[in-house]
Amino acid sequence: MDDLMLTIIDDEITTVDDQSNDLKKWKIAIIDDDQGVHDVTKLALSGVKILGRKIEFISALSGEEGRLLLKDNPDCAVILLDVVMETSDAGLELADKIRNELLMDNVQIILRTGQPGYSPEEEIISRYEINDYKTKNELTRDKLFTSIATAIRSYNHLRALDESKKGLRNVIEASASLMKERSVHDFASGVLQQINALFNLSSQGIFCVSQSPSDGPIELIDESDSQYFVVATSPSFHDFYGKDLQDISNSHEVEIAQNTLINKQNQIQENLCSLYLSTPSGWEGVVVINSPLSLNEVDEELLKLFCLNISLGLENAKFFTHLNNAAFYDEVTGLYNRTGFIEKSSEILKSAKSSMALFIVDIDYFHEIIESLGFEFGNMVLNAVTSSLNRDFLSDGIIARLHSDVFALLLPDTNWHYRDITKECSKPFMIEGNSLRLGVTVGEATCDLSTETFDIELLLRHAEIALKVAKEHQRGVGQLFESKFEDDKRAHLDILADLRNGIANEELFLVLQPKVSMTEGYVVGYEALIRWQHPIKGLISPNAFIPVAEQSGLYFDIDMYVFRKALALIAENPAITKPISVNVSANSLHHSDFISELKKIIAEKDSDISQIEIEITENALVRSDMAIQHLRELKALGFVLCLDDFGAGYSSLSYLLKLPLDVIKIDRSFVTHIEKGAKALFVLEGMLQICQNLSMRVVVEGVETQEQADILIALNADIAQGFFYFKPLTIEEVLIKAL
Structure with missing residues (x-):
């Protein structure tokens, strides 16, 4: 675990709403497997008062200890919770128990981790009601104090609301008739x-x-x-x-x-x-x-x-x-909100004979409507959709606006399916004299009452999963929930947990695919590719874990891991004298700590970077000016820069003029078709000519046949990479076959 970095400021203790009355202390739980984190946190906040009360710290060094501690302290206001303790997701497991087993709804959970660049998925934050997330090196004394003060205010407000509800209920029930x-x-x-x-x-x-x-x-x-x-x-x-x-x-x-x-x-x-x-x-x-x-x-x-x-x-x-x-009830539309929908669902269940169907309707591109025409017009759209749903379904079931532009529809014993709902909701309607037609995407989940127990929360989750799948693959139509979706999600989380362990235990390793001079026949360089040897599951394909890493915030950790491993490989194998190119993801290039972290890795062992080339993809350059600025800083550090997959995505010839690029890698898709079509050949020939005239080295990817190699040689292409020459090789194989 990384140490918690706190800057202790030697000044007068800051307080919030300081009062002289002697109230009981706020309980703050520190649950972290690093004793140093406990000590530094307590030191940083010693003597602080918030809302007139002092702070009392309670501590646990593991997730299980934390659960027992919180069970004995139900009045805890804030939990400073480490993500990775005895297991890689011990913190998240404890968060789940806090909400669903200990039923501590008001306590504020602040996740802390020593892994920069990692951030939980939105679904995780929502599911466990995480109130804040901080990396440990973010938490200076001032920022820690601010986070704690904000969390205590929220806890105090929620507790006051609970007390008000209890008080109102007691007054009504205890008074006369x-x-x-x-x-x-x-x-x-x-x-x-x-x-x-x-x-x-x-x-x-x-x-x-x-x-x-x-x-x-x-x-x-x-x-x-x-x-x-x-x-x-x-x-x-x-x-x-x-x-x-x-x-x-x-x-x-x-x-x-x-x-x-x-x-x-x-x-x-x-x-x-x-x-x-x-x-x-x-x-x-x-x-x-x-x-x-x-x-x-x-x-x-x-x-x-x-x-x-x-x-x-x-x-x-x-x-x-x-x-x-x-x-x-929802204030804008007058429909049930999520809470009302769940409460009312039990009444609808009474009228059902054989089945219940839940549809979640999401208005496509609603945020663009808000941005273009404003919130007032957006509310008109929501009310128009409400009128349409009420007209068609109010007599049969219940309708709710769950949030933003998302509606829910619960129908007993219905013949409606998501395609019917999509078609019905996509009919034009009038707003301020103008006809408007919206697209919607629908997630559907059903419950067969003869074989299943009706659970509205479960049905909502299934419909929301189906909606997410539909928005990824069938936007504008919909998707019926299938059990495999949940299995896929569970597998995703399993891979994510294993991957964090794999990085920590250095289970990931590098293979090298040689780049070859087609005219001379010798190796001129290598591309480093990541592989994962799981101790139980064996070799896991990059296609199985790279997308998970990118979706879950681990992309930066993996890129830094590969960079560190490449430097070590060069240092440990002096026989490898040709340059090794390392891929940097688009997300890493946009990470604020990207350059500083690279410099830190280089300085750790005074590494020689002369043999390291950096490969970046085109889509990394279209997001922001930060990516281009980082590219220039890499060049200033002395790296050779390579533009990967050129021509496959957001190709812009202006990149060749304004960016400090040394190498262009032409995407394999152009090579695949040169044997069959003249158009592909002409395009490839033009790309090669432009790069050669700009004095840039060109690497052609995906060369797999002798015919492709012959055509490329005829076009004056020099360097190629592909299975025709070499598949990715282990370091041992490189030393034998491809120096």
Whole structure:
């Protein structure tokens, strides 16, 4: 494990929201197999206060120790978690247990690793709810403090929300029958009944409240004129229900209600009683009953207390309604959100006889719509899609907007398939008078209720996997989930875990494929190629692990590994005097630490780089100016630079003019067709002529037959690489066959 690099700043301790009160300490768990990391972290944050509390560190040196530690400390606020401990993914396994076994939903997890350039996949970050990710050499004292302070604020906020939810639930459940009503209508109806019970009446009445509070959350405040709606009535006033007071005429009850609201106090007349209600957030209400109310002193106090309880109950009912909507419904479309969708799925299951089908619908290129036309137009698009889904499917199942431009549709016993959904959702619709047609991609997952147990979370995961596969291979159509997709994903993760171990244990080795002068017949250089000898699985093809490395952030580690191995090979085999070319991936060329890491490797053993050539592909040059800048820095260091696979991708002749290139490698695809087609021959001849006129060395890849070699020689090509001359050779074979 690499040491944690911390810069200790000798200055006054920084605190956040420092308070003098003596609260209990924040618990921060350090779970790392390097004791030095524990010591340095504690030293760096000693004496710090955050939100007025000191920090208490608890420690574990392995994933299993960490699990037991956290089990005994459920009030831990932040976990500084090493990724690689007793196993290469011990940290991620522990993260899974923290969320799914220990059920610590609020604790903030900050992953730390000593491997620069490695970053977890987005799916891993999302699955384990990772709150932050840092390499250890990033964490100076200031940055560590900032990460901890931010995490504690988030933890404190989440805990406060939990407490608020618990408090609201306790108030509603522990209060009298009135307080148990969770909707404004039910609450108001209960008030009318309770007044009769409290004062031994048999009256009729109405209850109305303001549409929005005057001092509530900004999203609840209506900027229009205040309106008062009748939310509950006794049978005699049923015609008033749901109306604005201003729309009801010729009613003494409404008149006294309006006067009560104007004067903001109770009004008791001979045959009418009107009670004024005001909540802390500024909702106003009035209860009118058409019975005489003769009150003694005790009854007056009881009435005041009752009105206070009604006000508090109204506040709770109003906010509960708002929170319920926020928790289960999407604000933009009015559809269920993910939580509401999952909750409602059990009701849909009751109506299913044989099967359930889940479709996840993703709008193609929605982000481009947002970038071009803005969020307001994007919301119009989302609502148009919502209208289409509601029209076709609302009566049959449930619909949700899971996030951004992704919708979910759950249907029982349906004949719909993803192709039908794609076709239906791709029909044109109108927005602001313009016809718009969208493309969508659909992921489908099904559950046969005769053989499977319905699990909405599992079904969602399967549909999301199918959607991901569809977006990679069938965008604009869709994909039905197949079990092999999950197997492939599991295999991907297995290879990734093994690959990290393989790099650490130096299981990867180099083979060399010679480059040959076709006219002279001797070897002029080599290309270094990576191979992996797994201790159990044997030789693993590069096609199996290189894509995994690129997707998972290990590309940089592998490129640096190859570079280090190439230098060692040259040092250990002085008989190999020809240059060795090393491939650098596009991602490495864009890595901010690329040049500095190369210099560090060179300096480690005072290596001679005169025999090292750097090969980069064309697609590495089209992403940013950083790649071109790094290329120039490589040239300044003395490397010979080779442009690999020229002509296969984003070919630009301007590269030959503006970049410090020494060698051009022509892609094998041009050689493959020169025996069969004149066009391929003319193109290849032109490429060779241009490079030769620019005094650049040219290497032709993929030469596999004598006929191809003869044609290339006739075109004045000199250097070739391919199976016709040599397959990739081990170092021992090179020393015997290809010096």
